Amino acid sequence: EMRRRSCAPTGVSFNTLMRGFFREGRYKEGLKVAYEMLQLGAGLSVASMEILIGGLCRGGEALKAAEVFAEFLVDAVVPEGFDCLDLVESLCHVGRVDKAVEIVELVLERNRACCLSVPAGVTVLECLMKAGKLDDVCRLMGRMVGEGIVPDTISCNCIIESFCEAGMISDANRLRILTKEKGFAADAATYSMLVQGFGRQGRVKEGMCMLQTFFGHMEASNCKTSHSLCLEFMCRDFGGT
Template identity: 45%
Template sequence: MVIKKLPKLRSRPHPPPSPPAELAALSPPVDPSSVTPPPTLSLSTASQTQLSQFLAAHLKPPFTPQALLAFLKTRLHHHPKFAAFDFQIFHYAASLDSFRHDHSTFEWMVRTLAVTHRFDALRFVLDFIASNPCPCSDGIFSCSRTEPIFRFAINSYCRVGRFDEALAAFDCMKKTIDGLPNVAVYNTVIHGFIKYREVEKALGFYDRMIKDRVKPDVFTFNILISGYCRNSQFGLALDVFKEMRIKGCTPNVVSFNTLIKGFFRERKFEEGIGMAYEMIELGCEFSTVTCEILIHGLCEEGRVLDACNLLVDFLGKGVLPREFDCYSLIEGLCKEGEVGRAVEVMGELWTKENAPSLIACTTLIEGCRRLGKTIEAVALTEKMLNEGILPDSVTYNCLLRDMCNAGKSVEANTLRLLASRKGLHPDGMTYNILVSGYTREGRRKEGQLLVDEMLDKGFIPNIATYNRLMDGLFNGKNYF
């Protein structure tokens, strides 16, 4: 920390600097008796009277910064007519001999002007803060809230691409605070340049950061790596990654994800996979984004089996995130006709307690059904039910129909009973499919029990439907 000299004693703060020309007409004049009137000159006569009465009722001089802040937050901010005059009232308060702004009113005003994009007025307030520091700065050190206030303003300027004003605010902040700015402020400016594809300016500000003897952190390097990748300068992104390691900054998962995505964009798949294994060696945990880039990227390139082997290897090493959804891999394997391999992968996921998602399970069931692998589909459905994953009713009913068409109506009804115990209750279609299967197999007794159950649960609308179902069972005619 740089210790500042003790400030000279003064009876009152410096007068506020002149506001921008377009705001001058709204600023309060000083009358001969040195009592500043409220900012009413830009309003009509009737409105001036109303605002004067409003201020007289809720903000009578002398008042404290806390009283002004409460007035701005609770009285003025939600007023339909006078809310837009918050800056003028801020300026009016500053010109009173009995008042001095502190960091609370500075912060409120800066944030309000920034979020409402009143950037000319914002520049005026920042200059005012620099020339009229918070009372906290009357001691040896400057106010600790000064840097966060300026950082919010700088971020707002960068967000809309007003970099000249952002840099001016940065320079103003450096003169006001103790010591060097926090690395996060430099990152804000660098990220702003990168967002607008001003890579050279971002590098220039990074160089300034180094000259200021501010040590970059992992976020600094991640911003630069992302900027190069977004501008198709992947080689330079790798150079930044190497510099990151040289400077002793440990890359995080975002660093690796950005580079892996860059490798895949350049169609350098082996290098991207190698970067993933480097993550494992460094003990950097995978995120779901890491796996999505790798697995989904390989699947999109038609390298489904490579993606499958990679997933199994990650699973064996215990680095696969539990939240990762392998849906795209299962879908790719099914499209390639590798349903057996998909079933194996699904089984390994469950073995390692990485339960697949409902969508992945449903996709595999449909893949099995399309290839006529009903036994595998049934086994997967039973596993789902035992693990508390309930399939949707359409998939469930279609599987029961396949079982009944294959002459396995008894097994289908057993699956229905298991599903009911697990919370998947049958609907009218479920019962009709099972009754139809029993009818084809000549199982009158079992079919009659189901029809009676349908009647009890209200799935048979009238006696004619009941008679039709029973007639079909006893005559061997399928009316469904």
């Protein structure tokens, strides 16, 4: 009707129409609106992408949403500022962690880290950890951190703990060093897990070196606590060495 009256539809008009289709479960028609926006040169805004991807995911079409997002990302029509959190959460929820990993890797490959928030990245890493795929966690987290996407302290410690418990202490320490370069500040819990990990493997020198690093990062006001932890770790993990 707007075309018949020579009125150019706006982004708001398209978004309203697309949202209406998704609310009624008419996903194909909602998707058609998105393609029409691109064909007419209207482009997709962050709101448009949220309506599109969110509508598909809420409608149980997470795989279709992933397909569309990947297509739009390759075609460079995904607007800066769109976060793929809802998409990766939906994929993980339906058990398609592999597809969620593909989405994250594609975002990084296309240098669109702006579309991957820390919560989105952490969601995928946590799902991989639950599946016991620690090698994939190490690889993917390394790529994420390289792009400046650094998990928060609690998430980093959970990942490091999983590595230590699996005997992958060297990988855990490499992640600590890598994230440190991007702003992660290891705390007492971080060093505790690493020292204990080295201790369980009988790697006394590396454990002691980690303790020295721990001392170097503690503020003067925490010296008493630091020394107490040191003695505790030495007695428990190194037999009083």
